[in-house]
Amino acid sequence: AQKITQTQPGMFVQEKEAVTLDCTYDTSDQSYGLFWYKQPSSGEMIFLIYQGSYDEQNATEGRYSLNFQKARKSANLVISASQLGDSAMYFCAMREGAGTGGFKTIFGAGTRLFVKA
Amino acid sequence: DGGITQSPKYLFRKEGQNVTLSCEQNLNHDAMYWYRQDPGQGLRLIYYSQIVNDFQKGDIAEGYSVSREKKESFPLTVTSAQKNPTAFYLCASSTAYSTNEKLFFGSGTQLSVL
Numbered sequence: 043a044q045k046i047t048q049t050q051p052g053m054f055v056q057e058k059e060a061v062t063l064d065c066t067y068d069t070s071d072q073s074y075g076l077f078w079y080k081q082p083s084s085g086e087m088i089f090l091i092y093q094g095s096y097d098e099q100n101a102t103e104g105r106y107s108l109n110f111q112k113a114r115k116s117a118n119l120v121i122s123a124s125q126l127g128d129s130a131m132y133f134c135a136m137r138e139g140a141g142t143g144g145f146k147t148i149f150g151a152g153t154r155l156f157v158k159a
Numbered sequence: 160d161g162g163i164t165q166s167p168k169y170l171f172r173k174e175g176q177n178v179t180l181s182c183e184q185n186l187n188h189d190a191m192y193w194y195r196q197d198p199g200q201g202l203r204l205i206y207y208s209q210i211v212n213d214f215q216k217g218d219i220a221e222g223y224s225v226s227r228e229k230k231e232s233f234p235l236t237v238t239s240a241q242k243n244p245t246a247f248y249l250c251a252s253s254t255a256y257s258t259n260e261k262l263f264f265g266s267g268t269q270l271s272v273l
Binding site for chain 1: 190192194199200201202203204207209215217218247249251253255257258259260261262264266267
């Protein structure tokens with residue numbers, strides 16, 4: 043069963059505007075972590091922001107913020123003041139217990155963001 | 160500099176051939192992971208390892224094998240049983256202690272079939 047759902051395959055945003063990338067997740071665990079990663083065309087994976095399941099405040103990192111709605115199981119990424127360099131693939135991810143004493147991270151299908159000049 | 164090194168950057172496989180992708184980290188991380196990425200798609204977990212000499216299957220382990228003989232190294236073998244191996248392979252590592260640990264990634268290996 044799909045555990046991380048990103049429903050927007052592609053998004054366009056005008057430079058300097060804000061954009062929201064959607065992410066919903068499914069888990070029965072009480073303790074989990076939610077992450078967003080950016081993948082430019084070079085293929086590298088860049089960590090953007092983290093939200094813990096017990097965190098009551100929404101996480102923020104510079105121009106990135108995570109809109110965490112626990113009851114709805116959503117963890118949307120908001121990018122403010124978009125820049126041309128924000129054009130990339132964005133992945134939502136969840137880290138949870140793996141049942142073997144360790145942890146694993148699973149990813150959504152991603153959203154490709156295009157920033158227009 | 161600490162980080163994860165994947166090699167080679169590009170790899171070609173012939174029909175019926177096994178190939179091995181290298182992943183080495185000097186971050187002193189306990190956990191290591193292999194992901195497969197197909198064009199325009201997300202990352203799917205192949206195998207992961209929390210400690211030396213132990214590893215678990217991920218969601219798409221069929222046709223792949225791994226070993227974890229050293230903490231620093233987690234090589235992935237794509238066997239001839241993997242009928243559609245063309246993809247971008249990413250290795251990652253993290254500490255293994257909690258749900259708040261981000262992944263550190265290598266630069267990836269692009270595997271193609273000749």
